Amino acid sequence: MPELLVELFSEEIPARMQARAAEDLARLLADALKPAGLVLEGVRSFHGPRRIALSCTLPAATAAVEEERRGPRADATGPALEGFLRATGLPREGLEERDTGKGVYLYAVIRRPGRPTAELLAEALPALLRRFPWPKSMRWGDGSGFTWVRPLQRILCVFDGAAVPFALAAEGDDGHGLRTGEKTEGHRILSPGAFAARDAASWEAGLRERHVVADAAEREALIERGVAELATAEGLEVVPDRGLLAEVAGLVEWPVPLLGRIDDAFMDLPAEVMRTSMRVNQRYFALRHRDGRAANRFALVANIPATDGGAKIIAGNERVLRARLSDARFFWDNDRKAGLESFLPKLEGVTFHAKLGTQAQRVERIVALARHLAPLVGADTELAARAAKLCKADLASGMVGEFPELQGVMGGYYAREAGLDPRIADAIAQHYRPLGPTDAVPSEPMAVAVALADKLDTLAGFFAVGEKPTGSGDPFALRRAALGVIRIIRENELRLPLRQVFAAARPDAPVGELLDFLLERLRVQLRAEGQRHDVVAASIGSDDDLTRILARGEALKALLDTEDGANLLAAYKRAANILRIEEKKDGRAYSGPVNAGLLAAPEEAALDSAIAEIWPLTRQRLDAEDFAGATGALARLRAPVDAFFDKVVVNAEDPQLRVNRLLLLSSLRAAADQVAELSKIEA
Template sequence: MPDLLIELFSEEIPARMQARAAEDLKRLVTDGLVEAGLTYEGAKGFATPRRLALTVHGVTARSADVKEERKGPRVGAPEKALEGFLRSAGLASIDDAKIESDPKKGDFYVAVIEKPGRAAEEIVAELLPQVIRNFPWPKSMRWGAASAPKDSRFADADALGTGSLRWVRPLRSILCMFGPETEDPEIVSFRVGDIESGNVTYGHRFMAPDAIRVRRFDDYVPKLEAAKVVLDPERRRNIIATEAKNLAFAQGFEVVEDAGLIDETAGLVEWPVVLMGRFDEAFLEIPEEVIRLTIRQNQKCFVLRGADGALTNRFLLVSNIEARDGGKEIIAGNERVIAARLSDARFFYEQDLATPLGEWGAKLEAVTFHDKLGTQAERVARIATLAGALAPVVDAKPEEAERAAKLAKADLPTGMVGEFPELQGVMGRYYAKAQGEAANVADAIRDHYKPQGPGDAVPSEPVAMAVALADKLDTLTGFWAIDEKPTGSKDPFALRRAALGVIRIVLENGLRLPLLPLFSKRLDETTAADLLSFFADRLKVHLRDQGARHDLIDAVFALPGQDDLLMVVRRVEALAGLLASDDGQNLLTSYRRAANILRAEEKKDGKSYTGEPDHALIHEKGEAAERELLAVIENVEAHVEKHLKLEDFSGAMASLAELRPAVDAFFDHVTVNAEDTNLRENRLKLLNRIREAMHGVADFSKIGG
């Protein structure tokens, strides 16, 4: 079967757009082929800085003939109905339609629409211009004389203005070949703007810029390779990673891993060549994080560690050319730029150190956090108060927690954080240590932002935990107080991340932290309950990722006063353990039977069957199974209460399981809806007693399955 090869050759495509663009090209072309009636066996997209390429294997040579019957209006229908039918069916006259009879509806018109199949080349030639003109680049541009406004003095007679071709960067050529492996493929001819499709591509901009004629994908890849272009981005990534590792190892160093930088550099070069440079050792006095960010952001270079684990004064760069001098000039140029950038970083660092953190923090009085929530300084004061209150919960000293909180945001106005916002907290730690703050206070300044994502560790040192919790809880209660909550997929203040951070800190450190008392200091009862519900939703997401069932979380949160996240999780785990057993599943079945009977009878009678059943009536007129159930319920309730007081949730669940035999026997031998109204009411109250006993540990009505 024939194969299709497409290449869109342009000026440099931004690295961050390449992977998505390759996938978009694949999707748009293959979807278009299928929609036009063609099938294919496989497709793969590629991207380099100067080209998007797509190979589609096993494309059918021609779309199938299609015959379709379209039912129209009845014979004798109004003229307008007939006209609409003719337009939709593409018929010139109603005489071109046939008439069919329906025993119930009478005679009606039917259009027989026959669409002959088309050659794949014709379909591709029609499809590709549409794909190119409507390509979903995040940003694109127009260029050339045709893009000038039609009324501009720079415009020629053929100017298209805003109607001219848009592409991420100027599009230079289009390669489009189609044909089977056993024959010479042909050019699929079409035009986009002033570009005619052909069989020509181009090699490396500097080392092999000449035109290359291509037949199919099998010779396209090796010809590009010979012209110093590695087409596959994954192979470019592997080349960079391997060469960097080998070059560093040869010098006794180790590359500081940076998968994101490898991806970025692979999108900047078509022929990766890794080279090593150096900078003045004096710059190693700057904090490691500053050196890494400076070298990474400004020059897209990798830093190296020595055998002792400390940064060295060497770096690796990825060149796009095999230079005749072995890369000496390229290395020298990068060294000059990096030296200048590190010199700037050292200046910021030294200037920041000259001012105490407390004075930097005072500048936050002029920084607005949110129009309705005051300045950053006011926020810091709230966080400090809350951190001091939380300190006993995490076994921290209140004065240390408050001190760390007061300094936690002080590095925000500094020159270094202004240059590299990613270093907020990190620089605060360095400045705090330099001015003699306690180690745990300095570490808390850095760690209170954690966790910043699913893969980030949570703070585990007590002072850091107190400040991190206070920071996140102040954010959440503040935005709930002004009714700025996440909606749908929008969460501009990262409140979901803040709640998940609180959950992870609490659970991973085993903290007992009732939330409602903290919420009530700032929120009314209704708003506090709404925020707790938000936490329940975030907890579901967190536990679901670990395999827990969301309905069990609902069953526990439905109990009153469930605002202690650690205890909620332990109840959920115990409930899951109960339901994993046969006794638990059978008990759930019995609960549902009791609940269904109660719900039906309460609805019918218009009243609730709460209250204690008449013990004397049960002993005088009740069945043996009825008396046994009453005794077991009383025994189980006592056991459950004892276990709950000890926070032994597994024991409480195990005690509930003791209900099962007595409940089963009750349903087997006792008629709930007895003719004696007193017996009936008493038995319904007994069923309610079962329901209430089980609701002591979880709301089983919330459990699905």
């Protein structure tokens, strides 16, 4: 099939917007051509500092379409006829009259000839580009009504080797504007000037000849490999940072990695401070020794090769970095001189949320909750309260004011500088963790207490004031907080009564909603891990101890993986379905003791006896938290249940026998439900 190549060439596009823009271009074009029956195939998206582009294949033309529609009766007049004529675009004499056997009706045969794809592209692309969803855009030029992220300079649009002609002007303009063509440009400095490209291969090759690597993934790989090789040559390694790698790949077209040196005078700064200053201010990569110590080297990526091996570029960047690290030194020295305690009064003037008070008020809540949690997680109560008191103090420090990414981390450093217990410093440094799915969770009891107190206060507070996540938004990152709580509990195997803990966090908190929210996050996490989230849902019941719920779920999964368990589940669902149908029909719920005198068949007597035997046994095993034992006891019902359904008719003609057998099924359902709600298990 013929190939389409579209490139939008502009002034420099912010790196953070490029990937999404390339995705939007492919999506919007696919949506625009779909009504014509055209489907993009073999789509490749490109993005970089000065261009977004895509290539794909499309049919040369749309297929001819013949469509038949039935309209109103042949004698119809007025709105019914007029509406049908408008919908079909045909005059009255262009309709056919057909006798359907139920009357004579009007029929329209609509024939649409195929159209060249190039024509459809020329019609679709201007409107598509005018409504392009940049997060921010700008106008430029005298009287221009067209907006783009940065001044748009060229539009390359070729299909099947020929330019697709259209002019890009804002709606309502006189039709003049930037016109499409076959030309693009290479590197601004190394290869100025335009060149023509009539397909994706010549476009990509022509750009490479002119010092532009079009593919963003290739630029990332070149940067990653080049920086790693330079670091290895010095016996060092690169501090991993995928986000920075993607951003730098969006800043350069012809990446040239180089190594610079950090002045030894700054090497006593915390490694996190140096890394953050280099990353945020200059987009430099931090290097470290094999043992994890910060190295006095950094990597930068230039956009041009240098005749002197990059010496001048490196020297210039070293000068800039000295200035940046001098600023960091100023904050570091001033903050240490003031001391962590001195920042606490400033929190009284910092609003956390209009409905939840100041940061100082929030700290008092975290302190109280940390005291409550400490004995539950094995932490010293007074030390946990002390760590909680200081955990937000660094928010008022100069360093965190400059680099918000370092909150918590700097508090830990300042606590150590003040000579506080190392466990307090670690708890302050770690209380925001986990920051993401790959971040480690706190494991020392005091750090666990403070981290949980911080997250549980956030959840309870925002739920209490009605600021809950919605399907379209979660502005206060409550889902992330919930996942953090879940990971801390799971990975430390904590035993927390969550209803009690939420009530302790905030007396007016909607405890039931909070627990449901947390359990739903647990199911989402398990689903993402490829685990049986339905098994966990069946194991919850009225329990609020995540560790116990998960242990019960593991035991239930082990049972369901056996033949006995699978058959027992099928029998349970059969019993539950019978009960649901009969209870609805009879208008009553079946529960209560089975009449032993009405157990006419030996199979129903055997089932009743088996239920009576395993009931106290499963209860005893559950109370001892021997969940494998409880599910093992439940598995003993498999044989008598199979025999019952094989030999006994539940809906007997004798009303008394029928009711008694329904009560027996109800007893079976109740015996299973005390171990797990098997009705929640997906087939």
